[in-house]
Amino acid sequence: MIEIRPQIRSALSDSQLQKNLRVTLGKTATARQQVIAEVANWEELRRHAHQVKAHTISRLGEYLQQLEKNVMAQGGNVVWADAGREALDYIFQLALKKDIRKVVKSKSMLGEEIRLNEELERNGIEPIETDLGEYIVQLGHEHPSHIVMPALHKSKEQVAALFVEKLGMTPTDDCEKITATARRTLRQHFLSARMGITGVNFGIAETGTIVVVENEGNARLSVSVPEVHVAIMGLEKVIPRAADLSVFLKLLTRNATAQKISTYVNLINGNRRPGELDGPSEFHLVLVDNGRTRILADEFLRQTLYCIRCGACLDVCPVYQTIGGHAYHSTYQGPIGAILTPQLLSVEEAPEHPFASSLCGACYEICPVKIEIPHILLKLREKVQDQKSARASRLPLERWGLQAWSWIMTSPGRYAVTNRIARTLARMFARKGRNRMPPLSAWTKSRELPELAPKTFRELFKEEGRES
């Protein structure tokens, strides 16, 4: 079972982390608001994307087979992996056969999910993360703390110190110089690695095209320089038509990084063709399930799979803003992490995640594909509770309490009487927001109890009625 409470406590007392989060998330929010406000039909775009995803997810098998057929027709190879293990084994075998000892990687959340880097290392293959944020995280032996901005938790001074230590950089706090150091180091890796591994943002079924969206050019280099390109893709990333990509890109890049379009949208149709001067001689697409078909089985919860990993729900979440990404102790953080983690693993494995939310609804408001995250959170909380009560066969006190509650709440008369009793008790024991009667006093030790209004709603309603 993943326990997140200790991490949350330590995140709350980490003042450097609090400052780093404030700096970065503040900048993102303002820029995003501006770039979304420019689009008159934003709502229509969200609805369109939602419809495309809903349709695709309910016909997933057909579209994946169409994608497979078209990728293979172009000379690519397609593999289906039930669990992460199978995907990893396929990649190791491929590397082993060609005696490949180093791979350049561009950002992939699925790669994090199946622990690709650790597993590659264990098998004697050196993985080099090439996205700057991911590279920083890798050098520091950490995990990403955000889906789109992996090194968000670090200040430039912290990054500089890391580069001085690991890469022998001359001390500086100039972002340009830090970045230039990364460019020089990583360019050498690009030119010497023989395999490039990338994630996939979209797989277009009708054309067999793999779409990789990025800003730095590291994915572009990963699919251009090495002799083998391996793309790892979660089953849910398939879309039927190329035309809809216009809508998805517009939503994704604005939401993720507040850009009208990202710098590079790589559209990959297999390996090098006859007559082309360079490019990989082999292309492999690894389709990974790893729990996704299980999520699909629930007609309500399956909308979790609509996610296009823009990361915007993290930025707007008051909980994420306060505790950062590492506290979730999971590949996926923030609201999407809170619903995805317990579903990809199981609610027994991640029972605390659905509760790491205030249910304010900001995540739903910003979601480009309109995933009802708050409702899913509630549904998952219900599952967690069901499991708990199934295990403990429920304490007698709790059972009686709930029976009494239900008896009171099902009759207006009983409700009114109980209300009056409770008010009288409250006036006797609660003063100035403090309840002095144990065990309730424990609850108000760190919170204030609101003062009771002089009249109840029912009383007010009656009076109002008389006046008008």
Place this chain on the structure above:
Amino acid sequence: MSRSAIRDRLRRLHEAEQAAPLPSTLPEFPRYADLVEQFKVELERVSGVFLDGRSPELLRQALERVLADAKAGEIYWESEDLFAKHGIPCELRDSEAFKRGRLVRSDHPVRQVQFPLNLHSHPYNRATLASLTISVSSAACGIAETGTVLETTGPAVGRLLPVLAPVHVAFLRRQDLLMNHADFFSSVKLGDAESYLVLVTGPSRTADIEKTLVLGVHGPQKHYVVLTE
């Protein structure tokens, strides 16, 4: 093994279900009266450089500007087709230079372009590609909405030339400029001819350290688009 297991699971899940239909039309995308102006504004917004090359004189000035900015004396050209397609006044001194699989360079010792271009060729290999400063390729099309150009592979065109050099110049014909992304994605034939296409909007960028924008992290640091007739 897994292939049939996953497919079976998916088939069972979907059997009884009515799929919600795919939307039949795309939402509206913005339209512009002046495509060139829109393209220019958007390209400049992302730190790209727009150069008008719609006459031999303008073209010469554009290339001179690129050379001067980069303090370089040579340019690498993607293919011979580029000269004809973009009306570059060039009488090829060395037609051997454009044999398939060669890298073609023109020298500009005083950082001034003189037509005809003096062309040399090198074997096409990674070491040479990794060392060049300015690369020029021809954009298959442009998208005014976002100041984007489409670069593609093709016969005798690879993936590396436009991405390895720190300075890249894309030549774009006025007639290849499209209105918006909906127009582009509704008409593009992906996978028919080329193994790789890439939409490029401005120079390579990152904001991974404290959201501070830095250009040229992996791809070109300078990105020019020269518009031709």
